[in-house]
Amino acid sequence: MTKRYSNYESFFALKPTSLTVDSGTINVIYGKSGSGKSTLLNILGGMDAPTQGKVMFENKDLYQLNDKEQSMIRGKRFGFVFQFFHLIPELSVYDNISLPTQFTKEPLEEKDIVTIAKTLGVEQRLTSLPSTLSGGEQQLVAVARALINHPDIIFADEPTGNLDSYNSSKVSELLETLCKERDVTLVLVTHDKDLIQSPDNLYQMEDGNLQLIRK
Numbered sequence: 673m674t675k676r677y678s679n680y681e682s683f684f685a686l687k688p689t690s691l692t693v694d695s696g697t698i699n700v701i702y703g704k705s706g707s708g709k710s711t712l713l714n715i716l717g718g719m720d721a722p723t724q725g726k727v728m729f730e731n732k733d734l735y736q737l738n739d740k741e742q743s744m745i746r747g748k749r750f751g752f753v754f755q756f757f758h759l760i761p762e763l764s765v766y767d768n769i770s771l772p773t774q775f776t777k778e779p780l781e782e783k784d785i786v787t788i789a790k791t792l793g794v795e796q797r798l799t800s801l802p803s804t805l806s807g808g809e810q811q812l813v814a815v816a817r818a819l820i821n822h823p824d825i826i827f828a829d830e831p832t833g834n835l836d837s838y839n840s841s842k843v844s845e846l847l848e849t850l851c852k853e854r855d856v857t858l859v860l861v862t863h864d865k866d867l868i869q870s871p872d873n874l875y876q877m878e879d880g881n882l883q884l885i886r887k
């Protein structure tokens with residue numbers, strides 16, 4: 673696949689790239705600012721179509737599916753964690769965590785929210801608004817929200833980019849451990865190649881080129 677943001681320019685944010693993500697693996701893509709990491713993550717996560725090429729998910733071309741099918745996959749099969757948390761400020765922590773379950777139509781049980789909040793250590797904050805939480809706590813809520821639907825894949829874009837080193841280690845260790853425990857595939861982009869202790873695959877992105885560094 674490739675990505676050009678403008679048909680009028682020759683600049684490729686993503687040069688011809690091929691990537692296979694195996695189920696249950698921890699994948700880290702590191703690189704400098706502007707190297708194309710978010711571009712690749714957005715394409716893989718069904719958020720932005722490539723200019724050329726396709727993204728296959730369970731033998732289906734993601735971007736050939738209709739809008740409803742694509743939303744179902746993003747909402748039910750994928751989880752997302754972003755640098756700036758993207759919590760809804762007007763909603764309590766409890767309601768933020770339960771948001772993705774609106775897609776599923778499966779009855780949500782209160783104990784599921786409490787259990788995941790406990791796992792992330794934010795159970796004392798369930799009735800609070802996000803603005804009253806520290807950055808680290810907000811990101812833990814975002815991780816809980818990403819996990820609540822038991823997704824197959826979590827896409828994380830600089831999940832610790834806005835955190836101090838203590839919270840950065842806490843969030844990255846929890847993400848790695850929980851994904852491994854739950855057999856969730858993780859695709860994470862970061863500028864810090866050592867963020868995740870033992871990824872299955874470590875890639876570097878440089879000027880729109882993806883290179884496998886370590887398996």
Ligand SMILES: Nc1ncnc2c1ncn2[C@@H]1O[C@H](COP(=O)(O)OP(=O)(O)OP(=O)(O)O)[C@@H](O)[C@H]1O
Binds near residue numbers: 703707708
């Ligand atoms: N929506 C857009 N329109 C035009 N150009 C874009 C757009 N998004 C990204 N770019 C350009 O594509 C290139 C890759 O950007 P991208 O955001 O993917 O890099 P990145 O490695 O994620 O950087 P950062 O760590 O700063 O987020 C950059 O040159 C950027 O300016």
